[in-house]
Amino acid sequence: MSTPTTNPTPTPPSEVVLISHSPIFFWWPVWLVGFLLAAMTYFDNHVMAVVPVGTVAEGQRTIEGHDEPRDVLVLPQGRKLPTDKATGAVAHPRLRMSASNSLGMIYAVTLCLVIVITNVHMRGLWSVIVLLGIALTTVLFAILGWWDPILRAFGLIDIHINALGYLSLSFFLFTIWLLTYLVYDRRNRMIFSRGQLRVRSAIGSGERVFDTFGMAVEKHRDDVFRHWLLGFGSGDLTIRAAGTNSEQFEVPNVLSVNRKLEQIQRMLQERQVVGS
The missing domain is CATH 2.30.29.30 (Pleckstrin-homology domain (PH domain)/Phosphotyrosine-binding domain (PTB))
Structure with missing residues (x-):
């Protein structure tokens, strides 16, 4: 046995x-979301065209040297596209940018929330009050039918950041975050x-x-x-x-x-x- x-x-x-x-530890969502948005923006397969004010987009125009009609950007009279300083030739669009402003809104909301949470400390009852306030406001706005006009108003806010912009900001924040976590905080x-x-x-x-x-x-x-x-x-x-x-x-x-x-x-x- x-x-x-x-x-x-x-x-x-x-x-x-x-x-x-340090409070910078709580900023991990900013660089994490930034890296994700950089990848999503890059693989969105759109680039940013820098054109003078007054440029008009026109569709299905016949272009010399091309068999089929193309969508074109028509610059104002006397204005030119930016040129490459090294060669003097017209600079081709190269900066990757998403066609939608949703990614920019996500990054802006994430950044604002982290700033508020890390600087405005809501302890105990205040945390419960804020959570209940958010829930009650959400339900009340839905009952009153206010969400549709609010979201349409947010649609007027156009925030675009190119892929390199997301990557640069996120890499800087991640480097500071990592050095603070591994070195500075341990002093x-x-x-x-x-x-x-x-x-x-x-x-x-x-x-x-x-x-x-x-x-x-x-x-x-x-x-x-x-x-x-x-x-x-x-x-x-x-x-x-x-x-x-x-x-x-x-x-x-x-x-x-x-x-x-x-x-x-x-x-x-x-x-x-x-x-x-």
């Missing part, structure tokens, strides 16, 4: 590192170990050590838009050191905050037992 095997319990980590991330960190908290404020500036006996850690994760929508379950922490060397630390934008808080609380409980 075989004895049942028990799975070994995972060994808790000896240290828990807390890193406070300041807090390291919890059994019995002590080490605070490193900058590279090369040394560290301060605090006893964890009597220390309190409080979690704030009530900003629905920032912590859940953009932060993948991130949160803010408030750490209060006890004793003669008492001090309070605010640690915003901590990723995987639930898991790290559980590990910290386990360490604090072990420290309390040992201390008692």
Whole structure:
């Protein structure tokens, strides 16, 4: 008769590192959407023609040297198309751009939402009020039949960005985002170990050590838009050191905050037992 095997319990980590991330971390939708729109614009197979004001589009005109009628752009009298500075010849359209302005609207809405969410912190009840307000406004506008004129008005907003524009903006934002996440944010960190908290404020500036006996850690994760929508379950922490060397630390934008808080609380409980 075989004895049942028990799975070994995972060994808790000896240290828990807390890193406070910059608000730029929440800008990942801007560069991600930008990369997607750059690809969609490129494969839309349209290019942008730069023409003088007053140019008229005319359809099915007979062009010398071509057998079938073509759609053409007719420039005003005395105006010319831009020329290539190197050769002096007429510059051919080459910048990839979507024929629809929907892509530009998507990018603009994404950018505006991220700016608002990362700069206007709506905690607790305010998040619920905003969500309910959006839902009630949507239903009310549908009942009153206001969505059709509103969408027609938005159709007058013409936002076009070429593929290279999307790519350039997204590449810049992604580079800044990656350097901030991997390098800049890691200069300041807090390291919890059994019995002590080490605070490193900058590279090369040394560290301060605090006893964890009597220390309190409080979690704030009530900003629905920032912590859940953009932060993948991130949160803010408030750490209060006890004793003669008492001090309070605010640690915003901590990723995987639930898991790290559980590990910290386990360490604090072990420290309390040992201390008692």
